[in-house]
Amino acid sequence: MKRAYRCWAEVDFGALRENLAWIRERVGPGVKILTVVKADAYGHGLREIAGLLMQSGTDVFGVANLAEAEAISRVGRGWPVLMLGTCLPEEVQLAVKLGVMPAISGLREAEEFSRAAVGLGQRVLAHIKVDTGLGRLGVSVEEAEQLVLEVRKLAGLELAGIFTHYASVESDVSVSARQKGDFETLLQRLRKRGVIFPMVHVNNSAAVLCEPQSEYTMVRPGLLVYGIVPPGGRILMEPGRVRVRPALSFYCRVGFVKEIKPGARLSYGGSFEAKTDMRVATLTAGYADGYPRAASNRGEVLVGGKRARIVGRITMDQMLVDVTQVPGVSPGDSAVLIGRDGGEEITASDVAGWSDTIPWEILTGITYRVPRIYRGGQAA
Numbered sequence: 001m002k003r004a005y006r007c008w009a010e011v012d013f014g015a016l017r018e019n020l021a022w023i024r025e026r027v028g029p030g031v032k033i034l035t036v037v038k039a040d041a042y043g044h045g046l047r048e049i050a051g052l053l054m055q056s057g058t059d060v061f062g063v064a065n066l067a068e069a070e071a072i073s074r075v076g077r078g079w080p081v082l083m084l085g086t087c088l089p090e091e092v093q094l095a096v097k098l099g100v101m102p103a104i105s106g107l108r109e110a111e112e113f114s115r116a117a118v119g120l121g122q123r124v125l126a127h128i129k130v131d132t133g134l135g136r137l138g139v140s141v142e143e144a145e146q147l148v149l150e151v152r153k154l155a156g157l158e159l160a161g162i163f164t165h166y167a168s169v170e171s172d173v174s175v176s177a178r179q180k181g182d183f184e185t186l187l188q189r190l191r192k193r194g195v196i197f198p199m200v201h202v203n204n205s206a207a208v209l210c211e212p213q214s215e216y217t218m219v220r221p222g223l224l225v226y227g228i229v230p231p232g233g234r235i236l237m238e239p240g241r242v243r244v245r246p247a248l249s250f251y252c253r254v255g256f257v258k259e260i261k262p263g264a265r266l267s268y269g270g271s272f273e274a275k276t277d278m279r280v281a282t283l284t285a286g287y288a289d290g291y292p293r294a295a296s297n298r299g300e301v302l303v304g305g306k307r308a309r310i311v312g313r314i315t316m317d318q319m320l321v322d323v324t325q326v327p328g329v330s331p332g333d334s335a336v337l338i339g340r341d342g343g344e345e346i347t348a349s350d351v352a353g354w355s356d357t358i359p360w361e362i363l364t365g366i367t368y369r370v371p372r373i374y375r376g377g378q379a380a
């Protein structure tokens with residue numbers, strides 16, 4: 001018997017392969033690609049996506065914690081993994097055992113890795129994280145040269161990389177230019193001292209699109225790998241030239257259809273009141289599946305290939321849509337929350353716009369309750 005899904009996501013491996021190929025073409029063969037797979041590969045499923053990206057020739061993976069690094073090593077041993085965030089003191093031993101490359105923001109952290117590396121008889125490939133303006137992690141530009149020179153002396157550590165992260169590259173030219181300038185000056189000073197890093201990397205997805213001057217030897221795209229162009233005023237290239245497409249589609253079902261009269265109020269708080277006779281469908285998705293409640297009375301879904309507006313508050317497991325203009329809707333029909341149907345498309349960025357957030361949060365917010373189904377070939 002076919003299992004009935006109330007809510008599910010389909011992930012198209014073909015799209016991921018093509019997106020990675022397009023990024024590779026854009027940055028050229030001399031630049032490595034670190035694909036960012038934190039947060040369950042942006043909600044797409046880490047194990048499957050890691051397998052697919054290994055086959056498709058990613059060079060390095062970027063993760064946010066050691067559980068993600070371990071999951072990748074179970075898919076393919078020895079694949080280079082950079083921990084983008086900081087390692088907690090009690091995680092250092094495990095990070096060294098796993099062979100994860102740590103991002104080093106200070107000397108104390110570097111010394112802990114050195115001690116663990118020596119103790120375990122292993123070498124740690126460290127990346128120096130430089131704070132050029134995001135203000136989250138990283139050594140300040142002023143202190144970076146000194147840190148690098150100190151780290152260079154530590155046993156068990158090898159300087160494999162240096163990187164920084166843009167704060168608003170998708171929208172701000174001058175802040176980005178200053179960040180890039182400070183990083184460049186630091187690299188030059190270090191070069192004069194004979195310090196050369198195999199992996200020098202700055203560009204996230206938005207910068208891959210609008211800062212080709214800061215590619216260095218590696219780029220770090222996340223969102224773009226999954227086929228979504230980051231929102232922002234600087235992403236000025238005509239959309240047709242960015243040849244990526246969303247890998248993930250998000251579906252639910254029509255559970256119930258009813259006719260309502262003028263004056264009828266819908267869902268908690270009665271925030272929607274019918275002005276005319278309407279036909280309304282109750283869908284089997286709610287905020288507990290990861291569809292944002294903030295899109296209540298604003299968002300749209302696709303039913304029968306047509307747009308249907310969300311009416312009333314989105315609830316935990318269900319939401320209501322206006323299908324007055326969509327003929328023949330009946331229980332059991334599929335509805336598209338993110339994806340295409342006929343000539344229409346709803347993107348994660350559309351849903352983000354309706355709920356005052358960003359597409360990253362929409363994708364990573366799709367919950368455990370939503371099975372991910374893979375199409376377009378085997379991953380591993």
Ligand SMILES: *Cc1c(COP(=O)(O)O)cnc(C)c1O
Nearest residue numbers: 036084165204205220221222223
């Ligand atoms: C998440 C992350 C990225 C990827 O960002 P996108 O905007 O999704 O491309 C790159 N670098 C660092 C340090 C990150 O934390």
